[in-house]
Amino acid sequence: MNALEIKDIMPKCNHGYGSFQFNERTFTMKILLLAAHPDLARSRINRLWFESLSALPNVTARDLAQVGGPQMRFRREQEHDLLLAHDRIVMQFPFHWYAAPAVLKAWIDEVYSDGFAYGQGGDKLKGKELLLATSTGGPADSYHAGNFNNFSMDELLKPYQQTALLTGMTYLRPFVFHGMALASDDEINASVPRLLAHVTDEALDPRVRLALINRQRAERKTVGLAA
Numbered sequence: 708m709n710a711l712e713i714k715d716i717m718p719k720c721n722h723g724y725g726s727f728q729f730n731e732r733t734f735t736m737k738i739l740l741l742a743a744h745p746d747l748a749r750s751r752i753n754r755l756w757f758e759s760l761s762a763l764p765n766v767t768a769r770d771l772a773q774v775g776g777p778q779m780r781f782r783r784e785q786e787h788d789l790l791l792a793h794d795r796i797v798m799q800f801p802f803h804w805y806a807a808p809a810v811l812k813a814w815i816d817e818v819y820s821d822g823f824a825y826g827q828g829g830d831k832l833k834g835k836e837l838l839l840a841t842s843t844g845g846p847a848d849s850y851h852a853g854n855f856n857n858f859s860m861d862e863l864l865k866p867y868q869q870t871a872l873l874t875g876m877t878y879l880r881p882f883v884f885h886g887m888a889l890a891s892d893d894e895i896n897a898s899v900p901r902l903l904a905h906v907t908d909e910a911l912d913p914r915v916r917l918a919l920i921n922r923q924r925a926e927r928k929t930v931g932l933a934a
């Protein structure tokens with residue numbers, strides 16, 4: 708068994724990564740990381756996430772602003788091939804006006820085409836997983852009814868969830884870091900092990916989570932504990 712310390716596989720990021728351990732044997736899926744940031748070089752958190760995730764094995768990392776250039780143009784066939792070759796699609800972005808930056812929309816509009824993502828024969832994304840990882844300026848408690856952002860992240864991210872549903876993908880619980888407006892470097896660094904643990908968690912599928920709970924309940928019942 709190869710248990711890798713995350714600090715060993717993230718040479719560029721020598722901050723405190725907590726105690727997250729990455730176990731190669733438990734991580735077999737192929738991840739396609741799509742970072743959508745207008746200027747990743749000037750980012751505080753998304754650049755760190757991108758570099759950290761890129762260093763994991765089984766991850767193909769793409770900075771969409773760089774791939775698409777100023778015109779945000781993508782080669783459809785190439786993107787299709789990448790999608791077909793991966794199991795979990797991770798879209799990583801800063802929350803800009805309650806959505807992802809434009810480059811992700813440009814990518815989706817070009818790549819989720821008729822006959823590929825929808826329409827006749829358009830079942831190529833079916834069974835793949837979609838995971839969003841995003842950072843917001845506003846604090847967590849602002850994303851509730853009655854505070855200044857009013858709506859929860861689950862509500863605001865609905866277009867991505869519905870796109871996943873229509874294309875037959877499994878929408879996974881998003882990873883959200885709140886409070887960038889006031890976040891310290893320590894808080895930002897501490898998000899990295901949590902992000903890595905989330906993105907590489909193979910049991911995020913809601914059906915798997917439910918099955919786990921049901922199994923635990925059954926086990927408890929057999930020893931006379933559960934309600």
Ligand SMILES: Cc1cc2nc3c(=O)[nH]c(=O)nc-3n(C[C@H](O)[C@H](O)[C@H](O)COP(=O)(O)O)c2cc1C
Pocket residue numbers: 744749750751752753754801802803804805806842843844845846887888
């Ligand atoms: C154009 C723009 C729009 C933004 N819109 C929002 C928003 O709708 N909600 C929010 O909480 N933060 C918003 N922010 C703050 C960003 O989410 C925050 O700066 C970002 O998560 C930091 O990530 P980075 O360090 O990777 O750039 C916005 C920032 C910019 C530049």
